[in-house]
Amino acid sequence: MATRSQAREQAPERMTVRLKVLRFDPERDKEPHFEDYEVEAEPMDRLLDLLHQIKWYQDSSLALRRSCAHGICGSDAMVINGENALACKILVKDLKQPVTVEPIRGLPVQKDLIVDMEPFFAGYRAVKPWLITDPDEREPERERLQLPADRARYDDTTKCILCAACTTSCPIFWADETYIGPAAIVNAHRFIFDSRDSGARERLEIISGRDGAFRCRTVFNCTAACPRGIKVTKAIQEVKQASLLRTL
Amino acid sequence: MCAALANVEEDSWEWHAFDTVKGGDFLADQDAVDIMCKEAVESVLDLERMGLPFNRTPDGRIDQRRFGGHTRNHGEAAVRRACYAADRTGHMILQTLFQQCTKEGVEFYNEFFVMDIMLVDGVCAGIIAYEIATGDLHVFHAKSVLFATGGYGKMFKITSNAHTLTGDGPGVVYRKGLPLEDMEFFQFHPTGLYGLGILLSEAARGEGGILRNADGERFMERYAPTIKDLAPRDMVSRAEFFEIKEGRGCGPHKDYVLLDLTEVDPEVVETKLPDITEFSRTYLDVDPLKEGVPIVPTAHYAMGGIPTDVDARVRADHKGNFVPGFYAAGECACVSVHGANRLGTNSLLDIVVFGRRGGLAMAEYANSTKLTDIPEEPAKEIESWVGSLFEGGGPEFPANIRTELQETMMDNASVVRTDESLGQVLDDITALRSRYAESRVRDRSKVYNTELVEHIELGYLIDMAEALVVAARARTESRGGHYREDHQMREDDHWLKHSFITRAEDGAAPTLGYMDVVMGRYEPVERKY
Numbered sequence: 001m002a003t004r005s006q007a008r009e010q011a012p013e014r015m016t017v018r019l020k021v022l023r024f025d026p027e028r029d030k031e032p033h034f035e036d037y038e039v040e041a042e043p044m045d046r047l048l049d050l051l052h053q054i055k056w057y058q059d060s061s062l063a064l065r066r067s068c069a070h071g072i073c074g075s076d077a078m079v080i081n082g083e084n085a086l087a088c089k090i091l092v093k094d095l096k097q098p099v100t101v102e103p104i105r106g107l108p109v110q111k112d113l114i115v116d117m118e119p120f121f122a123g124y125r126a127v128k129p130w131l132i133t134d135p136d137e138r139e140p141e142r143e144r145l146q147l148p149a150d151r152a153r154y155d156d157t158t159k160c161i162l163c164a165a166c167t168t169s170c171p172i173f174w175a176d177e178t179y180i181g182p183a184a185i186v187n188a189h190r191f192i193f194d195s196r197d198s199g200a201r202e203r204l205e206i207i208s209g210r211d212g213a214f215r216c217r218t219v220f221n222c223t224a225a226c227p228r229g230i231k232v233t234k235a236i237q238e239v240k241q242a243s244l245l246r247t248l
Numbered sequence: 249m250c251a252a253l254a255n256v257e258e259d260s261w262e263w264h265a266f267d268t269v270k271g272g273d274f275l276a277d278q279d280a281v282d283i284m285c286k287e288a289v290e291s292v293l294d295l296e297r298m299g300l301p302f303n304r305t306p307d308g309r310i311d312q313r314r315f316g317g318h319t320r321n322h323g324e325a326a327v328r329r330a331c332y333a334a335d336r337t338g339h340m341i342l343q344t345l346f347q348q349c350t351k352e353g354v355e356f357y358n359e360f361f362v363m364d365i366m367l368v369d370g371v372c373a374g375i376i377a378y379e380i381a382t383g384d385l386h387v388f389h390a391k392s393v394l395f396a397t398g399g400y401g402k403m404f405k406i407t408s409n410a411h412t413l414t415g416d417g418p419g420v421v422y423r424k425g426l427p428l429e430d431m432e433f434f435q436f437h438p439t440g441l442y443g444l445g446i447l448l449s450e451a452a453r454g455e456g457g458i459l460r461n462a463d464g465e466r467f468m469e470r471y472a473p474t475i476k477d478l479a480p481r482d483m484v485s486r487a488e489f490f491e492i493k494e495g496r497g498c499g500p501h502k503d504y505v506l507l508d509l510t511e512v513d514p515e516v517v518e519t520k521l522p523d524i525t526e527f528s529r530t531y532l533d534v535d536p537l538k539e540g541v542p543i544v545p546t547a548h549y550a551m552g553g554i555p556t557d558v559d560a561r562v563r564a565d566h567k568g569n570f571v572p573g574f575y576a577a578g579e580c581a582c583v584s585v586h587g588a589n590r591l592g593t594n595s596l597l598d599i600v601v602f603g604r605r606g607g608l609a610m611a612e613y614a615n616s617t618k619l620t621d622i623p624e625e626p627a628k629e630i631e632s633w634v635g636s637l638f639e640g641g642g643p644e645f646p647a648n649i650r651t652e653l654q655e656t657m658m659d660n661a662s663v664v665r666t667d668e669s670l671g672q673v674l675d676d677i678t679a680l681r682s683r684y685a686e687s688r689v690r691d692r693s694k695v696y697n698t699e700l701v702e703h704i705e706l707g708y709l710i711d712m713a714e715a716l717v718v719a720a721r722a723r724t725e726s727r728g729g730h731y732r733e734d735h736q737m738r739e740d741d742h743w744l745k746h747s748f749i750t751r752a753e754d755g756a757a758p759t760l761g762y763m764d765v766v767m768g769r770y771e772p773v774e775r776k777y
Contacts, residue, residue: 063697072336159336
């Protein structure tokens with residue numbers, strides 16, 4: 001406890017950080033290529049801060065998505081030193097140099113670190129990610145009741161920010177983008193295990209299909225990649241089990 | 249999101265309305281506040297029926313907890329009124345509404361950046377947008393348009409706001425010669441992570457978190473003896489400012505205070521406050537279970553914005569005229585339900601209640617009117633303006649202009665202001681504006697030219713900062729989030745009115761007009777908690 005407070009009392013050490021950023025400008029380049037940069041930084045700076053330093057003071061053409069800068073909007077997923085993460089949640093002190101930064105894999109690169117998210121959202125839409133209620137159920141006058149234990153059952157998968165870090169870390173998805181991918185299954189899980197929902201049957205039918213959950217080979221990349229700490233592989237396994245139970 | 253559901257204790261929408269009016273230092277329009285607080289109940293239930301994962305009471309109803317400024321029976325004690333989903337209620341509302349949009353097949357034009365609103369003889373006829381992915385300009389010819397573009401907290405150095413919150417919507421409106429309302433009122437949230445401004449939700453104090461100074465003292469007992477740490481945000485931020493100013497700040501520079509969660513049940517911290525716990529650990533390497541989290545006031549919310557009525561219709565002036573077909577809702581708008589200081593949770597309520605009302609009103613309007621004819625080349629002016637942003641210019645980095653703007657706004661126009669400090673920041677803005685005019689966009693590419701977007705955003709930030717400062721300098725009183733050290737009292741005789749600021753042509757100073765506050769059941773009284 002004391003050491004942390006003391007650490008804050010020392011002047012932060014400045015250091016030079018070397019980065020290799022994979023660049024691709026469709027108006028100029030045939031192939032992506034790495035470019036090297038050096039920026040001054042402090043250990044507690046975010047990688048996003050470093051990319052801003054490059055964009056604002058070295059090469060303004062560097063293209064990336066970002067908004068909230070603290071891991072909630074989900075727009076700055078990228079491959080950082082070989083692993084999927086949000087640039088705003090990775091701190092300089094935790095990075096090996098030179099830091100390599102690449103766009104997330106398996107989606108078409110539009111420019112530099114920006115990819116076309118449409119195939120990812122197509123997977124999301126495929127699982128009907130909205131509350132499906134029983135058409136015979138009378139619309140309640142107040143709220144639907146849900147016991148705390150039932151609410152806790154799907155809590156983990158409500159945390160998803162649709163950043164695509166999980167889906168684009170999955171080797172099955174890299175090989176074939178028709179696989180709906182971990183994030184879509186996470187969002188299906190969020191409703192399949194919601195006691196208020198009655199769409200499990202139709203969702204499980206979609207998910208047990210050719211492009212669905214059974215293509216998962218439990219590589220666990222997705223769980224490691226999730227910046228929200230969602231147990232993605234576990235959620236996929238639970239969806240698979242529910243699907244098998246349905247067919248028994 | 250507050251609503252008087254009374255699921256866990258006695259409550260009424262009228263108490264909620266009183267708290268909102270008092271929290272806003274009596275500048276809110278009371279008819280609008282009544283609508284918001286009445287419709288709050290149905291709005292929360294509506295979201296639940298759409299699937300929002302609210303936390304639950306043991307018997308399965310929506311759980312409620314305390315939040316700043318929300319009280320039982322007109323200030324007796326804190327009341328449990330906030331309906332919540334862990335500490336990510338806003339995120340869950342966004343998710344739930346996006347799910348419903350997906351269900352309904354709503355078409356999104358993602359990464360289209362609004363450049364202008366088309367007004368033909370004062371009637372809204374659509375918008376012009378820049379497609380960031382291609383660099384193309386698009387004309388959206390429309391019967392009705394609603395702006396939901398958010399705020400402009402990025403004008404301050406320390407802010408909870410996203411990089412994109414640069415006042416683009418209000419900026420477009422302002423440049424069109426339409427007024428903005430109550431721009432001087434900007435909320436500083438008391439619990440921003442030290443050095444970063446990242447927001448730690450007020451839920452932390454709702455669940456029992458305590459603010460402490462360097463002496464370990466729970467200083468809010470001195471400033472708000474009844475509800476202490478759950479006083480409204482403007483008061484808590486000011487208290488922090490004065491604790492730090494009077495030498496009771498923590499750390500080597502005595503420039504922050506601590507949010508102490510060590511006495512809250514660790515189970516509650518981990519399950520009901522997981523996001524803020526993670527922010528502290530990730531960004532400051534501080535474990536809230538073990539030690540106080542360093543915090544400072546952080547620029548959080550614009551009470552002011554595009555003036556609207558309770559159906560989100562945009563006002564053309566302060567005299568009761570409107571812009572037909574044009575609507576605004578959310579933080580970019582000013583209804584006004586928040587007055588001079590918004591209560592915690594009321595922003596989510598505002599977006600849901602007035603977003604819904606605005607949507608219904610614009611649909612009804614669109615169904616009852618014809619498309620307004622537009623000129624043959626409606627995007628011509630915008631096209632040449634965009635072209636000019638690449639021309640000329642010296643070696644200046646626009647990022648330096650933005651940084652200097654954020655610093656002077658933080659130093660001179662934030663929690664505490666004086667005529668002198670506001671004069672200083674106006675001088676700074678004038679200098680920054682001419683440097684901005686000299687600077688240019690270097691990247692000439694069409695595809696994802698995000699430098700161009702950032703450059704335009706900086707222009708809006710400068711405009712919004714100037715509007716805020718001019719309105720703040722004129723208001724020689726203290727009210728809610730606007731605190732003048734040289735005019736410390738609220739002056740209801742002169743200042744119980746909304747400001748309307750309008751941009752002048754050709755660099756002249758903006759002009760101010762005023763509109764009376766809509767009063768109701770509550771007469772202004774001294775604001776004590």
